[in-house]
Amino acid sequence: MIEVPRIHLVVPCHTESGRIISFLPDLCREVTALGNVYVMVVEDGSGPEEAAKMQALIQRLRPQFPCLLPLKVLPQNVGKGGAVYAGWEDHQGAEWLGFVDADGSCSPAEVGRLITLAQQQNFKHPSELTAIFASRIKMLGRKVERLLKRHLLGRVYATLVSEMLRIPVYDSQCGLKLVPRVAYEKIADRLTIMRFAFDVELMVALLDSGCGIREVPIDWHETPGGKVHLVRDSWRMARDVAHIRARRAVWRQGKG
Structure with a gap:
């Protein structure tokens, strides 16, 4: 019998104990049926009280779901990208590295x-x-x-990414991604953005290294309680895209 590739799936969390509780058990049931998928929740410096809540949840679920790895607690908040990459460090030889948002907007079935x-x-x-x-x-x-204002913001941002970086991408920010580990290891030292635009930098680095990207349409529903501030974070994202473009130019010059 041929064993399927091992998947190391990270769920980055910052003050997410209230939302992940309705998502994580169903996610674990889904991946258990697939086999050779392991889930790691990374608590991104939310403070002792939040970490204790998350620890209690993980300890309660682990006996039921062997696919669920011990909780990883980061002492300080490093951003969603930082939490994802910290979790990927513990891949235990997995062929694929992935992450999914804790809010359940991407359903376990998807x-x-x-x-x-x-x-x-x-x-x-x-x-x-x-x-x-x-x-x-x-x-x-x-x-x-999806709320109309968030949809419109997403389209503006996707257009900004496509035009500034010359990449024909429809949606760089959806919170579900899977990356071959060998491809990630080739680019890990290039990744410097740890917060909202980390997805874009990851995408650009993968493409520049020769790794293809397949965009797969999914069913998705907006979940209340998101932490993105439309005006403030839009400015930060635009700034980060400009930073990615500048660093990309330097990297390409070095390659040449």
């Missing part, structure tokens, strides 16, 4: 569907490496339930 796509890939040559990014696009019968 997480399982993309993981299945990853497990079915068989890379025979480095040039065939392809990451899998979930995309919030209404096509192929997929449903996307």
Whole structure:
């Protein structure tokens, strides 16, 4: 019997104990059925009280779900990207590294569907490496339930990314991504952005290294309680994209 590739799936959390409690058990059930998928919750410096709540939740679920790894607690808040990368450091030899948001906007069923796509890939040559990014696009019968103002902001930001970085991407920010570990290890030392635009930097670095990216439309629904501030964080994201473009130019000069 051929063993499916091992997936190391990180769930980054900052004050998420109230939302993840309704998502994590179903996620663990879903990936348990797939086999060889391991879930690590990373508590991103939310403070002792929040860490204690998360620890209690993980300890309660682990006997039921062997796929659930011990909680990783970061002493300080390092941002979503920092939490993802900290979790990926503990991959235990997994062929795929992934992350999914804790709010459940990407349902366990959709997480399982993309993981299945990853497990079915068989890379025979480095040039065939392809990451899998979930995309919030209404096509192929997929449903996307999102506040209009957030949808419009997302489209503006996606256009900004495409134009400034010359990358034809529809949705760089959806909170479900799977990356071949060997592809990530080639670019890890290039990654410097740890907060909102980390997805964009990860995408750019993967593409520049020769790893392809497959955008997969998913069903997605907006979950109340998000922490993104539309005006403040839009400015930060635009600034980070400009920073990524500048660093990309330097890196390309060095390669040349």
